[in-house]
Structures are given as structure tokens and as C-alpha cells.
Amino acid sequence: MKGMNKQGILTVVSGFSGAGKGTVMKRLLEKYQQYALSVSVTTRSPREGEKEGREYFFRTREEFERLIAEDALLEYARYVDNYYGTPGAYVESMLSRGRDVILEIEIQGAMKIKKRIPETLLIFVAPPSMEELERRIRGRGTETPEQILSRLRRAGEEAEGMDAYDYLLINDDLEECVEELHHIICSEHARTVRNTAQVKALMEDAGALSRRVNSL
Amino acid sequence: MKGMNKQGILTVVSGFSGAGKGTVMKRLLEKYQQYALSVSVTTRSPREGEKEGREYFFRTREEFERLIAEDALLEYARYVDNYYGTPGAYVESMLSRGRDVILEIEIQGAMKIKKRIPETLLIFVAPPSMEELERRIRGRGTETPEQILSRLRRAGEEAEGMDAYDYLLINDDLEECVEELHHIICSEHARTVRNTAQVKALMEDAGALSRRVNSL
Secondary structure: OOOOOOOOOEEEEEEOOOOOHHHHHHHHHHHOOOEEEOOEEEOOOOOOOOOEOOOEEEOOHHHHHHHHHOOOEEEEEEEOOEEEEEEHHHHHHHHHOOOEEEEEOOHHHHHHHHHHOOOOEEEEEEOOOHHHHHHHHHHOOOOOHHHHHHHHHHHHHHHOOHHHOOEEEEOOOHHHHHHHHHHHHHHHOOEHHHOHHHHHHHHHHHHHHHHHHHOO | OOOOOOOOOEEEEEEOOOOOHHHHHHHHHHHOOOEEEOOEEEOOOOOOOOOEOOOEEEOOHHHHHHHHHOOOEEEEEEEOOEEEEEEHHHHHHHHHOOOEEEEEOOHHHHHHHHHHOOOOEEEEEEOOOHHHHHHHHHHOOOOOHHHHHHHHHHHHHHHOOHHHOOEEEEOOOHHHHHHHHHHHHHHHOOEHHHOHHHHHHHHHHHHHHHHHHHOO
16 A cells, blocks of 8 residues: 555464365465565475575575574474475565565464564464365375375364464465455554554654644 | 355444544445444535435434433534434344444444454544645545645544554555455454354364264
């Protein structure tokens, strides 16, 4: 919006595995130029087709541990034998250029980022119901029965802390969900708490106008 | 959104005289069926063309004072020799039917309503700048020089408390402003704090799914 804050908003998207977060975010980035995806840094090896700086920034364990020591990561976690983290400099440079940065991450990471950057917007993506989540996970046809059970088992854990999120986004229809996510982020730009300088300037200018008219 | 709270949201719109609030709200109501305008009650006499229950509910002074005594008004104020107030029952019946109720009122009234109904959404409408406000007010051509000065003089007072509003809506282009207001209210419906029952149910269902899969 004109006259509004030009700083981008950092949005963290979490939600159930199988809720379709990845598809929603991919579509959002295709449709609107204002968004940038936060690229994570990892110590795991690139898989075929993965490109440095697109899927991940690939770093050695020593390099990653230096990033931790330098406090250069907004959050990081270790899964199995590899580190995954969010590089702060990349996110901040995108935000200062006015891009709205989207970051997909689970709740523990989301809470760490929120603590570090309190104006972070937290959005939780859920299916219309747990029955629907189960149907989607079982219906994919690309996973082993073991993988399916493991995903279903995680649902309880993934839901913990859902109430700490700012918005609950129900992914029923993909296009509707993408539009809704877009409108939530656009609307957030108009929050007075994100526009304190503009609000202050308008209040001062209004006072000055009154005084000028009164002195006529 | 599917699965979301069906209760309407009460939105209070305030802003500078001359910012175009009235036009924005009229257009919003024309475009979208989900909105209802809160109709005020007043002791002033109906003007030509005004209809009971459309512009105002017209009441005698005795009737109005009974409404005050019965605590039936969300807020009220006295201007010159007349009372103006917001009837609570009308607003609540609209909200419970899932209509989003819009109420145009100045800041003192807005604060009283927010205190009484904390989930009220507060939106402040401003022009892109005070120079633009002055241009619009002076350019109307329907007011006396006295009326113009009085409007300009009020700007400082009208701006006080702007920072207590949730959103700052800049009215530069009418259609854009209407769309933005619509998206702000739609997005608010997805706030977790407005959907505590749905969030709780999803968390419980997710826990139940995990336990069921674990016991297989």
C-alpha cells in the first residue's frame, strides 16, 4: 500500500506433514513476485538435481559450526547426523529490500525465530480435518507403509503449540488457500504496529494542520 | 473459510473527516454481502428521505435515556442537543448470524466499544498525506469556508489515538482501499485467537490420530 512501510515481513509457515504446505508455498511464489523463499543451510550432501543456493546452501560441518559460533543462524537443529539452519544475513537482506520472506519450518524452529525477531508472522497450515489428513497421507502412493505410519504418528507432536501461531490456514482448495495466505500477509503490512513511523508522522502532520488553521 | 469460526467480526472504522470513510464503506457494502452496517439510534428528528432503521433508529429522549439505563447501548455520546448511540442487541444479532458488522464512529466511541467487546477490530482510514486531506476538503465545493476551516481544525483531534487502532488504511484509490479493507477483515477471520475452539479440536484430533497409529 502507498505510504506504508517498505520493509518486508518474515512469515514462518508450519503445519502438519501432509497438509500441503510445500505446494501452497510453491504456488504463492509462482503467482506473486513480492515473496522470497528463505534458503536453509545444511551439512548434508546435495542430492541429484539440487543446486547450491536454491534448495540449500551446502556447507561442511566445520563451516556450519562456525556459523553457529558467529551467531549467524536465526535457528538451527540437528536431524540424524546433519545440521539444518536458517542464515540470518540472507533473510535480513531480503527483508530490507522489501521482499516478504517465507520460511517453512517446524514449531521449535518457529518459536526460536519469533523470540529473535518478534515481528515474525506465524502461520499454521492444517487440512480441513484429521480424517482428511489421513486420507491424503495414505492416498499419496509414493511412500512405504512405514513412512505413512511415521507421518501419521507425528501429527500429535506437530499440532503442539498450534495456538501460539497468529493465523490458522485451512488448506482445502489450493488456489483459495494461496490467495488467503497472500491476503493475510498483505493485510499484515497495514498493521499500525508495523507502521509506527508512518502513524507518528500522520499524527504530527494532523496536529500541525490544526494549529496552522487555528492561527489563521 | 471452511472450518472457521462462523461468528461475524465487529469492525469499527474511524478516521479523518474528509478521508472518504463513508464512500469506502458504502462501496464495501455494495460489493460484498457478508457485511452489515451498524445502525445508530438518535434523538434527532429524521431529515427528509431518512428512513427508520436505515439511516438511524429514531427515538425520543425518554426512550433513549431508558436505553442508557438498561445498558442497551455499546456506546453513546451527546452532540449539541441530541444523543447518538450504538444499540448492542442489533450488532450482536448481526454478528451471531455471521455478518461482519461495520460501524463508523469517532475515537472516543471506538475505545468504549473496544473495552466492552475486546475482539472488536479497529481500522483507521487516512489520506496519503495531510496536504491531500486539505486538498480534498477544500475541493469539495459543497461547504462554506467556515465548515471547511472547522473540518481542517479537527484533524489534530481526530488523529489522537490513531496508534491504538489495529490497522492503518490509506485511502488513495477507492477500489484498492475497499479491497484492502475487505481482505483485512477476511484475514482476521483466520486468526487463531478468533478460532480457539477450532484450534483446540484440531489439536485434540491430531493427538488422537497419533495415539491410534501408535497402538496399531
